[in-house]
Amino acid sequence: MKLLGEGFYWTDLATGDRFRTFGRTITETDIVNFVSAMGMLESLFLDAEFRAAHSAIPGRPAPAALALGLAEGMVLNATGQGTGLAFLHMEMNVVAPVLQGDTIHVEIEVTEIRPAKKAGRGLVRTRNDIVNQRGETVITYTPLRLMAGRHAAEAAQ
Template identity: 80%
Template sequence: MKLLGEGFYWNDLSVGDTFKTFGRTISETDIVNFVSAVGMLESLFVDAEFRAQHSAIDGRPAPAALVYSIAEGLTLNATGQGTGLAFLQMELNVEGPVLQGDTIHVEIEVTEVRATSKQGRGLVRTKNRIVNQRGETVITYTPLRLMAGRD
């Protein structure tokens, strides 16, 4: 019986494969819960008066760490469910702000696929672009993941 929602196996992927996730709108609740849970109680995120007087960004910004975390949820639920074994490394570049009310999705391109020395496992690197509703790339990151292989 096929397991619904199962992720990709490393040996089913090829360099150049591309995917796009569904979108997710960033809410005030997302921002409040995230900054409270992780202790990121920076005035920019919790003080509307400070933000109005001192911020270089119009609107209520979401921490890049929150945006990246939501992007990982969108990505892994669609690609690594049951097949992802470990997150190993990445480079992350913030290219623009994400504000409360923005909707993001992730565009994924496979850039590296190779077997490991241990049978049944492989390494997969992707270039993930987090894109807002205006088509602007707001964050780019390049995760390297250890993934299960198909028998």
């Protein structure tokens, strides 16, 4: 029986492959829950009066870590279910703020693929652009992931 939602195997990807996720709107609840759970209780995120008087960012900003976490959820649900083995490294650049009410999606480009030391596994690096509803890239990050290979998965069945 075919398993629905299974991610890509590293052996099925090619450098230059491009993908786009569905979108996700950032809500006030997302921001409040995230900053509360993380202990990021700074005035910029929780005090509307402080924000109105002192913020350099108009609107209610979301922490970049929240946008990254939501982006990773969108990416992994679409590309790594059952095939992603480890998140190894990344570089991240915040280009613009993500605000309450913004709808973000992720545009993914495979930039590097190589076999891992252990047979049947591979290393895949992508360039992931988090893009808002206006088509503006707000965050770029470059995860390196350890991924299963199709032949290794088939042999294990």
